[in-house]
Amino acid sequence: MSLIDRYIQEVGRHLPRKNRADIKTELLSSVVDTLEDRFGTEPSESEVEDFLKEFGQPREVAAAYFPEGQYLIGPSLYPLFRMIAWIVVAAVLGAQLLAWGVAVFIAGESFSILELLGSMLTSIPVSLGWLVLTFIILQRFEVKPDLDDEPWDPQSLPQVNEEEDIKRGELIFGLVFGILILALVFFFPQWIGFVTAPGGKFYPNPVIIQYLGWVKASLVAGIGLNIYLLWQGRRSPVSRLVKIAENLFSIFVLALLVQGHNTWLAARGAGGFFDTLESISSITGGIWELVGMHAFRMAFGVALIVTVIETLVMLYRIVRGKVQARTITVLPPASA
Amino acid sequence: MSKENELSEMYNKLTQELRRGILVLAALSQLKEEKYGYALINSLAEKGLDIEQGTLYPLLRRLESQGLLDSEWNVEGSRPRRYYLISPEGTRTLEDLAGEWRSLTNVMEKLLDGISIEGEQNESN
Structure with missing residues (x-):
């Protein structure tokens, strides 16, 4: 076979079968x-x-005949792919957190943040993999969506954010609140607990006392960040990274607290919400203590989920390079 | 990569972009009589427009799929050749594009008035 034939055959290998x-x-x-001629x-x-x-x-010669064929997901499909990909990620994350919440708080199953993160790390790539596969097939069949048919109205553009300015009032409120909580845990740790009614019996929270060192560290980190932001007056890439680090630390401390409450409740046969309802009849004393500990666990669980979501959103914005157009929502301190 | 190489690469890209827009007009203008690809390349080259084969053939296919050209195989010569001819739709498009081109060149002449061309500058030096 001559060099020319080999060349033409090689070009043909990269051409669409049709032509x-x-x-x-x-x-x-x-x-x-x-x-x-030459x-x-x-x-x-x-x-x-x-x-x-x-x-x-x-x-390259073949590619010139079939430019769209050079993409797994071409320019005409990519905006739709990106939109659906974020919906899929949000849906999978939401479903996992919901399933985890039901398993831990309602069914009283054992809590493991590593297991939760592990299942997220598996389910998200698998879901995205299926989505990519679907779009590769759409690309192969040259499907072209019409996304821009609707008339565009400039009035629908979002307002420009005061992108770099921080919300001082919010920060000062968070700072004052954080210092009050810190003072409580430093000087009156025995007062952390709950009462059944005004003037009623006081029940201390043994789990918070057990992890008091971590709680204090988390509160100090939150207060430190607020002071730093007030001092800076503006957000910067460094302050965003510091905020993410502080969030990760809060997640760790909240996970410890949820885990501690789980163990405490499980030791009393009331790990799950329904276990508690079942055991109400058999427990004569301390039922309010169980309810109170459930409430604490629920509050820490919600704070944990919110902090995880907030951190993921911040990471997503940093990755997209759009974080400068947003303001970071300051959550209440971890133990609030 | 040196600064000079970067500039040279950028210049080549800009030139390619500039030329890409006019190739459709150039090809349509030469296909009032049917021609096969290589004959069209020669016809354009004779008039001063060099175009690579790897660029022209896919372009002819695209214009045909858009209905601006018709084509048919001729097997009478030493080897089979695909002949292209402008379609009635292509003729109307060519007229419109030619009008647009003339208007653009008028505007560009005014815009570029007073800007020296590298070749001319070198000659005068």
Whole structure:
């Protein structure tokens, strides 16, 4: 087989099946015409080689016939893919958190943040993988969505944010609140608990006392961040990273607290919400203590979920390079 | 990559973009009589417009799929050749594009008035 035939065959390998034979015949005819014109009817091997180099790499020559074929997901499908991908990620995250919440708080199953993160790390890539596969098939069939049919109204544009300015009032409120809680845990840790009614019996929370060191550290970190932001007056890439680090630390401390409450409740046969309802009849004393500990666990669980979501959103914005157009929502301190 | 190479690469890209827009007009203008690809390349080259084969053939296919060209195989010569001819739709498009081109060149002449061209500058030096 001559070099020319090998070249045409290689171009054909990268062409769409539909027009392959036709394009190959035309290319062969054109290559031979050019060679004859330049070098006569019997060009040498090196002349053919030089000419084919000039003609271009087979893959590139084929790509010019079928530009869309060079993409797994082409420009016409990509905006739709991106939109659906974020919906899928949000839906999978939401469903996992909901399932985790039901398992831990209602069914009283054992709590493990590593297991939760592990299942997220598996389910999100799998869901996105299926989505990519679907779009690759749509791309192969040259499906083109009409996303821009609706008339565009400039009035629908979002308001410009005061992007770099921080909300001082919010920060000062968070700071004062954080200091009050910190004072409580530092000087009156025995007062952390709950009462059944005004003037009623006081029940201390043994789990918070158990992890008091971590709670204090988390509160100090939150207060420190608020002071730093007030001092800076503006948000910066560094302050965003510090905020994410502080959130990760809060997640760790909240996970410890939820885990501690789980263990405490499970030891009293009231790990799940329904276990507690069942055991109400058999427990005569301390039922309010169980209810109170359930309430504490629920509050820490909600704070944990909200902090995880907030951190993911912040990471997503940083990755998209759009974080400068947003303001970071300051959550209440971890133990609030 | 040196600054000079970067500039040269950027210049090549800009030139390609500039030329890409006019290739449709150039090809349509030469296909009032039917021609096969290589003959069209020669016809354009004779008039001063060099175009690579790897660019022209896919372009002809695209114009045909858009209904601006008709084509048919001719197997009478030494080898089969695909001949292209402008379609009635292509002729109307060519007229519109030609009008647009003339208007653009008028505007561009005014815009570029007074800007020296590198070649001319070198010659005068």
